[in-house]
Amino acid sequence: MSSEIRLNNTSYIVLGMLNAAGESTPYDLKLGVAASLGNFWSLQHAQLYSEPERLAAAGYLSERREQKGRRRKHYKITAKGRRALEDWLGETTDELPELRDKALLKVFFGADPGPLATRQLAAHRAKLEEYERILELAGEQIPKGVRITLEAGIDNEREWLRFWSGLEE
């Protein structure tokens, strides 16, 4: 019997990625996350090694280890894993995100907004351009959900640009 574990957001990210990508190594997951999801929910690469292990031990994933060479580990989602993912996807939530913006934190405690605004504007502009490029290149072929989140990211960057523009000196 696999010991019972709690599934957290990181767990569902791993399940979700594996469900979409099929069998993958932690390194594949890392690349996958970096390419898309990581823009709005980033993970340390070490978590993509430890979390699949945890999930496999509890039966949500199956694990296959290469017999020669690097002995890399390959993970695949199981029926149990797919069920857990689908249950989670089916549940709505009224949990709201927090801004958790470091620059804003400084402003809250009385930092001069001017210099912060200059720096943040540059960073947000770069991010916005990156998103727009992705959207342009990926075009129509990306999954609907992924596109929606990308558009959310774009809207969000524009919003921050407006915000910090008002604080520039």
Next chain:
Amino acid sequence: MSSEIRLNNTSYIVLGMLNAAGESTPYDLKLGVAASLGNFWSLQHAQLYSEPERLAAAGYLSERREQKGRRRKHYKITAKGRRALEDWLGETTDELPELRDKALLKVFFGADPGPLATRQLAAHRAKLEEYERILELAGEQIPKGVRITLEAGIDNEREWLRFWSGLEE
């Protein structure tokens, strides 16, 4: 000699609160955070017990313990603490916040946006109203930085309302 410690965001929050509020107990801090900052950067109450202890041990805070009754601990920022806070306030940053939105995460992995949108709209509307009430009541007398972050929160809530409105069925 106080042992050297790393200061993280939580540290600066404690320093910032104590700098603004003067001598406080962890419970005071908890109330202070809940009332304002907590809206965009929340903390567990246990952190407001452990972090001041850490900071005091390293000389950023002084600690006074009641001699009778509950023996509550009162913390006050020291010169060293104030210097650290001011240094931090003076540094700009190009670190960008992440959305880390749970509902969006589900959409990314293919959840039906409709029911999520309904629920999120209700939650965001409530939050927006709460902020507007605070802004109205607090009026002119809140510190500039606090007001700015509150306005950022309001803009942000409006943005999310627009976003989820487009996904309602």
Next chain:
DNA sequence: CCTATCATGTAATCCGTTACATGATTAT
């Protein structure tokens, strides 16, 4: 008075970050 809730704190666990390490591949 009794109960519920607020106030206050500590302890245990879990998770995320950082650091370390080494094998493989590409560029010079």
Next chain:
DNA sequence: ATAATCATGTAACGGATTACATGATAGG
């Protein structure tokens, strides 16, 4: 060949969340 970078993984540590616990106060 050598150095640099990419790929892959583990271990240690620190911090955040959760659980537990008890004292004070207010409402019924």
